[in-house]
Amino acid sequence: DSGVTQTPKHLITATGQRVTLRCSPRSGDLSVYWYQQSLDQGLQFLIQYYNGEERAKGNILERFSAQQFPDLHSELNLSSLELGDSALYFCASSTRTGNYGYTFGSGTRLTVV
Amino acid sequence: GENVEQHPSTLSVQEGDSAVIKCTYSDSASNYFPWYKQELGKGPQLIIDIRSNVGEKKDQRIAVTLNKTAKHFSLHITETQPEDSAVYFCAASKGNQFYFGTGTSLTVIP
Numbered sequence: 001d002s003g004v005t006q007t008p009k010h011l012i013t014a015t016g017q018r019v020t021l022r023c024s025p026r027s028g029d030l031s032v033y034w035y036q037q038s039l040d041q042g043l044q045f046l047i048q049y050y051n052g053e054e055r056a057k058g059n060i061l062e063r064f065s066a067q068q069f070p071d072l073h074s075e076l077n078l079s080s081l082e083l084g085d086s087a088l089y090f091c092a093s094s095t096r097t098g099n100y101g102y103t104f105g106s107g108t109r110l111t112v113v
Numbered sequence: 114g115e116n117v118e119q120h121p122s123t124l125s126v127q128e129g130d131s132a133v134i135k136c137t138y139s140d141s142a143s144n145y146f147p148w149y150k151q152e153l154g155k156g157p158q159l160i161i162d163i164r165s166n167v168g169e170k171k172d173q174r175i176a177v178t179l180n181k182t183a184k185h186f187s188l189h190i191t192e193t194q195p196e197d198s199a200v201y202f203c204a205a206s207k208g209n210q211f212y213f214g215t216g217t218s219l220t221v222i223p
Binding site: 101 | 144145147149154155156157158159162164202206207208209210211212213214215216
Protein backbone atom coordinates (compact mmCIF):
# COMPACT_ATOMS: atom_id res chain seq x y z
CA ASP A 1 0.00 0.00 0.00
CA SER A 2 1.60 3.23 -1.21
CA GLY A 3 -0.53 5.46 1.02
CA VAL A 4 -2.22 7.11 -1.96
CA THR A 5 -5.82 5.92 -2.22
CA GLN A 6 -7.77 6.01 -5.44
CA THR A 7 -11.42 5.12 -5.86
CA PRO A 8 -13.04 3.46 -7.60
CA LYS A 9 -10.58 0.84 -8.88
CA HIS A 10 -12.69 0.08 -11.92
CA LEU A 11 -15.33 2.07 -13.74
CA ILE A 12 -17.36 1.13 -16.79
CA THR A 13 -19.55 3.78 -18.34
CA ALA A 14 -21.15 4.72 -21.63
CA THR A 15 -20.07 7.35 -24.12
CA GLY A 16 -21.35 10.81 -23.34
CA GLN A 17 -21.48 10.20 -19.61
CA ARG A 18 -19.64 11.98 -16.79
CA VAL A 19 -17.56 10.35 -14.07
CA THR A 20 -15.60 11.48 -11.03
CA LEU A 21 -12.39 9.85 -9.90
CA ARG A 22 -11.23 10.39 -6.36
CA CYS A 23 -7.77 10.51 -4.82
CA SER A 24 -6.62 10.79 -1.23
CA PRO A 25 -2.92 11.68 -1.00
CA ARG A 26 -0.46 10.26 1.51
CA SER A 27 -0.75 11.83 4.92
CA GLY A 28 1.21 15.07 4.94
CA ASP A 29 1.51 15.38 1.17
CA LEU A 30 0.33 18.71 -0.21
CA SER A 31 0.82 18.09 -3.91
CA VAL A 32 -1.48 15.93 -6.02
CA TYR A 33 -0.81 15.00 -9.63
CA TRP A 34 -3.08 13.29 -12.15
CA TYR A 35 -1.75 11.13 -14.96
CA GLN A 36 -3.44 9.21 -17.76
CA GLN A 37 -1.90 5.94 -18.90
CA SER A 38 -2.97 4.41 -22.17
CA LEU A 39 -1.31 1.75 -24.31
CA ASP A 40 -0.44 4.10 -27.15
CA GLN A 41 0.32 7.27 -25.17
CA GLY A 42 2.15 6.01 -22.13
CA LEU A 43 2.00 8.11 -18.95
CA GLN A 44 0.69 11.58 -19.75
CA PHE A 45 0.62 14.37 -17.20
CA LEU A 46 -2.79 15.97 -16.81
CA ILE A 47 -2.71 18.43 -13.93
CA GLN A 48 -1.14 19.25 -10.57
CA TYR A 49 -2.56 20.84 -7.44
CA TYR A 50 -0.61 22.10 -4.46
CA ASN A 51 -2.42 22.84 -1.22
CA GLY A 52 -5.67 23.52 -3.02
CA GLU A 53 -4.33 25.58 -5.90
CA GLU A 54 -3.67 24.53 -9.47
CA ARG A 55 0.08 24.57 -10.10
CA ALA A 56 0.68 23.01 -13.47
CA LYS A 57 -1.39 21.87 -16.38
CA GLY A 58 -0.43 19.31 -18.98
CA ASN A 59 -2.33 17.67 -21.79
CA ILE A 60 -5.68 17.88 -20.09
CA LEU A 61 -8.73 18.08 -22.33
CA GLU A 62 -11.31 20.81 -21.82
CA ARG A 63 -13.83 18.06 -21.05
CA PHE A 64 -11.72 17.15 -18.02
CA SER A 65 -11.40 19.17 -14.84
CA ALA A 66 -9.99 18.66 -11.40
CA GLN A 67 -9.91 20.23 -7.99
CA GLN A 68 -8.25 19.76 -4.63
CA PHE A 69 -10.33 20.22 -1.52
CA PRO A 70 -9.36 21.72 1.87
CA ASP A 71 -8.77 18.23 3.27
CA LEU A 72 -6.30 17.77 0.34
CA HIS A 73 -8.17 15.02 -1.42
CA SER A 74 -8.59 15.58 -5.13
CA GLU A 75 -11.20 14.73 -7.72
CA LEU A 76 -10.80 14.39 -11.47
CA ASN A 77 -14.00 14.96 -13.42
CA LEU A 78 -14.30 13.53 -16.91
CA SER A 79 -17.32 14.56 -18.98
CA SER A 80 -18.78 13.84 -22.43
CA LEU A 81 -16.79 10.65 -22.37
CA GLU A 82 -15.50 9.15 -25.58
CA LEU A 83 -14.19 5.67 -26.33
CA GLY A 84 -10.67 7.09 -26.50
CA ASP A 85 -10.87 8.19 -22.88
CA SER A 86 -10.62 4.55 -21.81
CA ALA A 87 -7.38 4.35 -19.84
CA LEU A 88 -5.80 3.98 -16.45
CA TYR A 89 -5.92 7.19 -14.45
CA PHE A 90 -3.29 7.56 -11.76
CA CYS A 91 -3.06 9.99 -8.94
CA ALA A 92 0.29 10.70 -7.28
CA SER A 93 1.23 12.81 -4.31
CA SER A 94 4.34 14.41 -2.86
CA THR A 95 5.27 16.43 0.17
CA ARG A 96 6.21 19.47 -1.81
CA THR A 97 6.15 20.75 -5.33
CA GLY A 98 9.12 20.64 -7.66
CA ASN A 99 11.68 18.01 -8.44
CA TYR A 100 10.91 15.30 -5.95
CA GLY A 101 9.86 11.76 -6.67
CA TYR A 102 6.24 11.23 -5.98
CA THR A 103 4.14 8.29 -4.88
CA PHE A 104 1.52 6.85 -7.15
CA GLY A 105 -1.77 5.28 -6.22
CA SER A 106 -2.91 2.02 -7.77
CA GLY A 107 -5.07 3.76 -10.34
CA THR A 108 -8.62 3.77 -11.64
CA ARG A 109 -9.28 1.77 -14.78
CA LEU A 110 -11.89 3.57 -16.84
CA THR A 111 -13.63 1.73 -19.64
CA VAL A 112 -15.95 3.69 -21.90
CA VAL A 113 -18.31 1.54 -23.95
CA GLY B 114 8.49 20.74 -24.23
CA GLU B 115 10.59 17.81 -23.13
CA ASN B 116 10.81 14.59 -25.16
CA VAL B 117 12.02 11.42 -23.46
CA GLU B 118 12.89 8.37 -25.49
CA GLN B 119 13.40 4.99 -23.88
CA HIS B 120 15.00 1.82 -25.23
CA PRO B 121 14.51 -1.06 -25.51
CA SER B 122 10.76 -1.48 -25.31
CA THR B 123 11.15 -5.13 -24.25
CA LEU B 124 14.07 -6.89 -22.64
CA SER B 125 14.53 -10.52 -21.61
CA VAL B 126 17.45 -11.63 -19.49
CA GLN B 127 18.45 -14.79 -17.68
CA GLU B 128 18.26 -14.74 -13.94
CA GLY B 129 21.55 -13.48 -12.54
CA ASP B 130 22.45 -11.47 -15.63
CA SER B 131 22.46 -7.67 -15.82
CA ALA B 132 19.85 -5.50 -17.48
CA VAL B 133 20.38 -2.02 -18.89
CA ILE B 134 17.67 0.42 -19.95
CA LYS B 135 18.58 3.66 -21.68
CA CYS B 136 16.79 6.98 -21.96
CA THR B 137 17.52 10.21 -23.77
CA TYR B 138 15.98 13.61 -23.15
CA SER B 139 15.81 16.74 -25.23
CA ASP B 140 15.60 19.68 -22.81
CA SER B 141 18.98 20.56 -21.34
CA ALA B 142 17.17 22.38 -18.51
CA SER B 143 15.85 19.08 -17.12
CA ASN B 144 17.61 18.42 -13.85
CA TYR B 145 15.81 15.53 -12.15
CA PHE B 146 15.57 11.99 -13.46
CA PRO B 147 13.51 9.41 -11.57
CA TRP B 148 12.99 5.77 -12.49
CA TYR B 149 9.75 3.94 -11.77
CA LYS B 150 8.88 0.24 -11.70
CA GLN B 151 5.33 -0.80 -12.49
CA GLU B 152 4.11 -4.28 -11.69
CA LEU B 153 0.96 -5.68 -13.21
CA GLY B 154 -2.15 -4.10 -11.74
CA LYS B 155 -0.22 -1.60 -9.65
CA GLY B 156 0.83 2.00 -9.88
CA PRO B 157 4.39 3.01 -10.76
CA GLN B 158 6.80 2.85 -7.83
CA LEU B 159 9.86 5.08 -7.51
CA ILE B 160 12.97 2.89 -7.35
CA ILE B 161 15.81 5.36 -7.79
CA ASP B 162 16.39 8.92 -8.91
CA ILE B 163 19.31 11.15 -9.83
CA ARG B 164 19.81 14.89 -10.03
CA SER B 165 21.81 16.71 -12.64
CA ASN B 166 24.67 17.54 -10.25
CA VAL B 167 25.44 13.82 -9.85
CA GLY B 168 26.85 11.45 -12.47
CA GLU B 169 26.02 8.14 -10.84
CA LYS B 170 23.93 6.78 -8.00
CA LYS B 171 23.70 3.25 -6.65
CA ASP B 172 21.26 1.46 -4.39
CA GLN B 173 22.10 -2.21 -3.84
CA ARG B 174 21.56 -3.96 -7.20
CA ILE B 175 20.25 -0.86 -8.94
CA ALA B 176 22.32 1.99 -10.34
CA VAL B 177 21.61 4.99 -12.52
CA THR B 178 24.10 6.95 -14.59
CA LEU B 179 23.63 10.38 -16.12
CA ASN B 180 25.52 11.99 -18.98
CA LYS B 181 24.38 15.61 -19.15
CA THR B 182 26.47 16.44 -22.17
CA ALA B 183 24.92 13.67 -24.22
CA LYS B 184 21.55 14.09 -22.51
CA HIS B 185 21.10 10.46 -21.69
CA PHE B 186 20.70 8.41 -18.56
CA SER B 187 20.58 4.70 -17.91
CA LEU B 188 19.27 2.22 -15.38
CA HIS B 189 21.44 -0.76 -14.53
CA ILE B 190 20.12 -3.78 -12.66
CA THR B 191 22.69 -6.38 -11.65
CA GLU B 192 22.12 -9.98 -10.53
CA THR B 193 18.56 -9.89 -11.83
CA GLN B 194 15.88 -11.90 -10.06
CA PRO B 195 12.43 -13.03 -11.24
CA GLU B 196 10.83 -10.38 -9.03
CA ASP B 197 12.58 -7.72 -11.11
CA SER B 198 10.17 -8.58 -13.94
CA ALA B 199 8.02 -5.49 -14.51
CA VAL B 200 7.68 -2.42 -16.72
CA TYR B 201 10.27 0.27 -16.03
CA PHE B 202 9.76 3.94 -16.84
CA CYS B 203 12.31 6.70 -16.93
CA ALA B 204 11.31 10.33 -16.56
CA ALA B 205 12.84 13.77 -16.84
CA SER B 206 11.76 16.93 -15.06
CA LYS B 207 12.78 20.54 -14.55
CA GLY B 208 9.90 21.46 -12.30
CA ASN B 209 6.52 20.10 -11.42
CA GLN B 210 5.83 17.97 -14.47
CA PHE B 211 7.47 14.64 -15.18
CA TYR B 212 7.91 13.59 -18.80
CA PHE B 213 7.92 9.81 -18.97
CA GLY B 214 9.51 7.46 -21.43
CA THR B 215 7.32 4.85 -23.09
CA GLY B 216 8.45 2.05 -20.80
CA THR B 217 10.55 -1.11 -20.96
CA SER B 218 8.98 -4.46 -20.23
CA LEU B 219 11.67 -6.51 -18.46
CA THR B 220 11.32 -10.26 -18.16
CA VAL B 221 13.76 -12.20 -16.02
CA ILE B 222 13.83 -15.85 -17.03
CA PRO B 223 14.48 -18.25 -14.12
